[in-house]
Amino acid sequence: MRLTIHAPGLLLPKAVLADTVFDLSAPSISLLLGRGRRFDLRRDWFAAAFGQSGALPAAAIRKVGAGETAAGTPWLCLDPVHLEVKREGILLGDRAELDLNETETTALIAAMQPLWADWGTLSASRPAQWELQLSRSLLLDTRPADDAIGLPVDPALPGGPDGAAWRRLLVEAQMILHAHPVNREREARGQPIINSLWPWGFGSLSDSSEPKATDFELAWSDDAVLAGLCAHAGIPCSSPPISFQLPSRNVFCQVNHLLKPARSKDAIGWRQALLTIEQDWLVPALTALKRGECKSVRLIGTGVHGAERAVVYSLVRQNFWRFWCRPAPLVELATV
Numbered sequence: 001m002r003l004t005i006h007a008p009g010l011l012l013p014k015a016v017l018a019d020t021v022f023d024l025s026a027p028s029i030s031l032l033l034g035r036g037r038r039f040d041l042r043r044d045w046f047a048a049a050f051g052q053s054g055a056l057p058a059a060a061i062r063k064v065g066a067g068e069t070a071a072g073t074p075w076l077c078l079d080p081v082h083l084e085v086k087r088e089g090i091l092l093g094d095r096a097e098l099d100l101n102e103t104e105t106t107a108l109i110a111a112m113q114p115l116w117a118d119w120g121t122l123s124a125s126r127p128a129q130w131e132l133q134l135s136r137s138l139l140l141d142t143r144p145a146d147d148a149i150g151l152p153v154d155p156a157l158p159g160g161p162d163g164a165a166w167r168r169l170l171v172e173a174q175m176i177l178h179a180h181p182v183n184r185e186r187e188a189r190g191q192p193i194i195n196s197l198w199p200w201g202f203g204s205l206s207d208s209s210e211p212k213a214t215d216f217e218l219a220w221s222d223d224a225v226l227a228g229l230c231a232h233a234g235i236p237c238s239s240p241p242i243s244f245q246l247p248s249r250n251v252f253c254q255v256n257h258l259l260k261p262a263r264s265k266d267a268i269g270w271r272q273a274l275l276t277i278e279q280d281w282l283v284p285a286l287t288a289l290k291r292g293e294c295k296s297v298r299l300i301g302t303g304v305h306g307a308e309r310a311v312v313y314s315l316v317r318q319n320f321w322r323f324w325c326r327p328a329p330l331v332e333l334a335t336v
Helices: 014-021 027-035 045-049 058-065 102-116 163-178 181-188 224-233 259-263 267-290 317-321
Strands: 002-008 037-041 074-081 083-086 089-092 120-126 129-134 196-204 218-220 251-254 296-302 310-316
Touching: 002 267, 014 267, 027 267, 027 296, 027 310, 058 074, 058 120, 058 129, 058 196, 058 224, 074 102, 102 120, 102 129, 102 163, 102 181, 163 196, 218 224, 259 267, 267 296, 267 310, 267 317, 310 317
Parallel strands: 002 251, 002 296, 218 251
Antiparallel strands: 037 310, 074 129, 074 196, 083 089, 120 129, 296 310
């Protein structure tokens, strides 16, 4: 059995990281950093790890993960979002905090569908994840929603030949959403309103598209795209356990404890999340590795935004005896 742990938010900017971990001790992580093999991953590592090549058709993949048929036609994610006005500009809010329910989603999609009727049919794989099944060609430059959370919204996006038309449609959508009863009720409850839509993840999944072999036989994650990739590749995917469990197959586990504090620049929360990963995952995982119960432990660290670099630290049993390699300080977990 080989264990791969993906920890989004593990890598922080160097200046931020130094102030965050200066007095923090995480011996198992330090051992993995110092005695493990380190290498960088290419930008498309996530898709490639699950047998996909080229641009990832996230919308179609999400539909597959929801048990729906998505092959044969192009799809586009058109996710409900909350844009926040801050001193830095207009920022894209964290979609995980929207807490949309199915009733709200049904009402909002009914209001949005006429606006996008010339382009296709709008539906939802999850309440906060909407997809447009396109009925015509589309030439649009976009940015994945998760890559833009907490960042100023680029007024030039979406771009490309169809960008101007889509920017006008998004302005119309914002006007409809502003006056919608669902948003008035959410505002009265103190919830973030849905004040725009975010297009991304364009592409199609052909009927003949056979997934390539992967290194994994099991996945633990709540990520909708990963669930779709697993469904397409015939790999079981379920929510991650609270702490390390010894599986009988090669497993990919996505642990999101660090993501929210990293995005919100919550240093105390990030430190606590790192110690949780240390105690609940890496301590027992390295113990299993020493006992020969698993063949390798890999930690994949990424930053807050998926376009940033990804780094792998891989440890096999023989690496424990590399005594000349000292445990490395946590400041190694830097994006730059």
